[in-house]
Amino acid sequence: MKKMQTRMILFFTLILLTFFVVFISIISSGIKEQSIEQQEEALNTQLLVLGSQLTDIEEPTEKSEVLINQLESASQVINERITLIDLSGDVLYDSRVQADQLEKHLNRPEIMQVIRGKKIGTYHRRSESTNEMLYYSATRIENTESGFAGYLRLSRDAEEIIGITDELMLTLVLFLITAILIVFLFIRYWARKITRSIENIRNIANVLSYQDYSVRYHPGSYKEIDELGTSINELAINLNNQMSEIKESELKLKELINNLVIGVMLVEKDKQINMVNPAMNELLGEDLNSKQGTSFFESLHSSELIATIEKAFITEQVQNREIQMYYPEEKTMDVHVVPIFNDSLETLNFIVLLYDITEIRRLEKVRTDFVANVSHELRTPVTALKGFSETLLDGALNDSDVLVEFLEIINKEAGRLDTMVNDILQLSKLEQRQDNSVKDRISVNETVDEVLKILSHKISLKDIHINIISQKDVEIEINPDHLKQIIINLVSNAVAYTSEKGKVTIEISTADDKLKLSVIDNGIGIPKNQLSRIFERFYRVDKGRSRNIGGTGLGLSIVKWLVENNEGHIDVKSEVNEWTHFTVWLPLTVLDNNSMRKR
Structure with a gap:
């Protein structure tokens, strides 16, 4: 200036x-x-x-x-x-x-x-x-x-x-020199006043270019320059508002992307990784943030994922594919690669979306297996009912001994079928969130007594000794039917898989505001290699024996679902032909209005 x-x-x-x-x-x-x-x-x-x-x-x-x-x-x-x-x-x-x-x-x-x-x-x-x-x-x-x-x-x-003439000219020159000096001083003052204001406006523009919108021009020059400074001030205010909106939008977008369960990765046109959200790092099992600016060829380990992204680069079209990943663990992923174009339809970059569908595929398999297992499990009692009823209709009705034996078998299979259908309906009802009973404060000891009364006939038939160990009268806030169903299934299984005159122990205690409910038997036990599968639907350690004692293979699945949906967890330990120990942990209080409360 x-x-x-x-x-x-x-x-x-x-x-x-x-x-x-x-x-x-x-x-x-x-x-x-x-x-x-x-x-x-x-x-x-x-x-x-x-x-x-x-x-x-x-x-x-x-x-x-x-x-x-x-x-x-x-x-x-x-x-x-x-x-x-x-x-x-x-x-x-x-x-x-x-x-x-x-x-x-x-x-x-x-x-x-x-x-x-x-x-x-x-x-x-x-x-x-x-x-x-x-x-x-x-x-x-x-x-x-x-x-x-x-x-x-x-x-x-x-x-x-x-x-x-010279005297006259000298006088005139002196006058002109004085006039020039005065005009020079005026021009200097005028130029400095203009250039100082222009310099101020230029400095403000430079500061604005660094995204500092707090600077302002203060009028003090000629009207036209002050009007320009006022326009600069309005520009700064508008830029500040726009930048605030942009930052707010960026923050919202960043929070949205960072909290998505879908992995998001931005790959530039030069094939370098630009942005990665936490879900993508978690799905891929590595920190790609440290590899920003490097090629996705060097950063990714899945050849199928690399091939899908590369195909999107070549075709400049959306690519959608289901791939299998084996690092760091085996997963099924749904990959979506979307090219982003500008107004001139030139490719700017590519967005890679990664969604873990391992659980979806597992549930689909579980559903398929469930249908197959239900069909298989129902076929046995239905076949028995049909066979024995046809035999009776063919003339066995005249033999009273055979008639009684067949009717007992038919009654047994019908009861087993009824139990299986009830368990299937209950499990379906639970999974569809149709059981919305209100939770209440109940006594665990009283619920155990009620269950033992319900199972008293089954217990007395095998002469099982029931031992209850309780520190005190423990209360829990839960759906009463849920707690009763958990205890019925655990105690019923313990009685069923324990030999005559065996022993079943029920322990009731509290620790860290949680209920600890243990059911221990000295029955046939469970092999260690099958402990992780006993909560699967229709899974039986000994299928033949389970059917003979009336088991449906759904009891422990129902228990696991009830426990987990009441914010608890269940553990199991066992030694074959020695003992089996189930432990259920449930919170004594429920979550209300985002805070824990006790009644």
């Missing part, structure tokens, strides 16, 4: 100087010409007046002594140099120089002009006798009485005229 200020000052100063130089030159030339004209006119007037006086002389004298005397008297009155020249060019008289020292003057320009017929001859030159710059004016004089004829010449020092 200082360069601009300097250029403005120099420019206007140069213009002023040029104008003043031209002005002074013109004025000086005009004044000199006018002064010379005035001096010539005055000199000519004096010459004519003096010449008229000389022509009035009546008495003839030798060598014009009277005329010379008269010229000497006149030279004392006027300051001009007087010269009298005869027709032959000899100087008869000169008021400044001795006449006999002067050469002939017939060839002088002013005399030559008179000889050619001009009334007054004028010329200015440097005098050879006095070495002065003189203005000359000459005329012809004749005295008819005396018979004298010659030339009268007056000359005036040009330095006097030039001196007057």
Whole structure:
């Protein structure tokens, strides 16, 4: 901005100087010409007046002594140099120089002009006798009485005229210099005021370019510049509002992307990874944030994923594919690669979406297996019912012993079928969230007593000894039917898989605001390699024996579902032919309005 200020000052100063130089030159030339004209006119007037006086002389004298005397008297009155020249060019008289020292003057320009017929001859030159710059004016004089004829010449020092002009010009130059100085100071002040405001606006624009929108322009210059500064202020306010909206949108988008369960990765056109959300890092089992700026070829380990992204780059079309990943663990992934285009339909980058569908595929398999298992499990009692009923219809009704035996089998299979259907309906009802009973504060000990009464017949048939260990009367906030169903299934299984006169222990205690409910038996036990599968639907350790004791294979699945949906968990330990130990952990309180409360 200082360069601009300097250029403005120099420019206007140069213009002023040029104008003043031209002005002074013109004025000086005009004044000199006018002064010379005035001096010539005055000199000519004096010459004519003096010449008229000389022509009035009546008495003839030798060598014009009277005329010379008269010229000497006149030279004392006027300051001009007087010269009298005869027709032959000899100087008869000169008021400044001795006449006999002067050469002939017939060839002088002013005399030559008179000889050619001009009334007054004028010329200015440097005098050879006095070495002065003189203005000359000459005329012809004749005295008819005396018979004298010659030339009268007056000359005036040009330095006097030039001196007057120089004094005038000096005064004018001093005035102009003063004017130039004043104008220069004004231009400097004006330029600094303009450039300072422009510099301020430029600095504000520079600060705005660094996204600092707090700066403002404060008016203090000319109206037009202040209006520009006001526009800059409005621009800063609008940019600040827009940047706030952009940052808010970016924050919302970032939070949205970071909290998506779907993995999101942005790959630039040069195939370098630009952005990765936490879900993508979790799904791929590595930190891709540290690999931003590197090629996805180098960063990803799944060849199928790389091939899908590469195909999207080649075809510039959306790619959707289900792939298997084996690092860091085996997963089934749904890959979606979407190209992003600009307004000119040029590809800017690609968004890679990764969704873990391992659980979906597992549930689909579980559903398929469930249908197959249900069909298989239902087929056995249905086949038995149909077979024995057909046998009876074919004539076995007449044999009372066979009739009773078959009816008992039919009743047993019908009961088993009824139990299986009830378990299937209950499990389906639970999974569809149709069991919305209100939770209540109940006694765990009383619920255990109720269950033992329900199972008393089954317990007495095998003469099972039930041992209850409880520190105190424990209360829990839960759906009463859920707790009862959990205890029924666990105790029923313990009784079913324990030999006659065996022992089942029920332990009730609390720890860390949780209910610890354990059911321990000394029955046949469960092999360790099958402990992880006993909660699967229709899974049985010994299928033949399970059917014989009336098991449906759904009891433990129902228990696991009830426990987990009441924010608890279940553990199992076992030794074959020694013991089995089930432990259920349930919170004593429920979550209400995002806080834990006790009743």
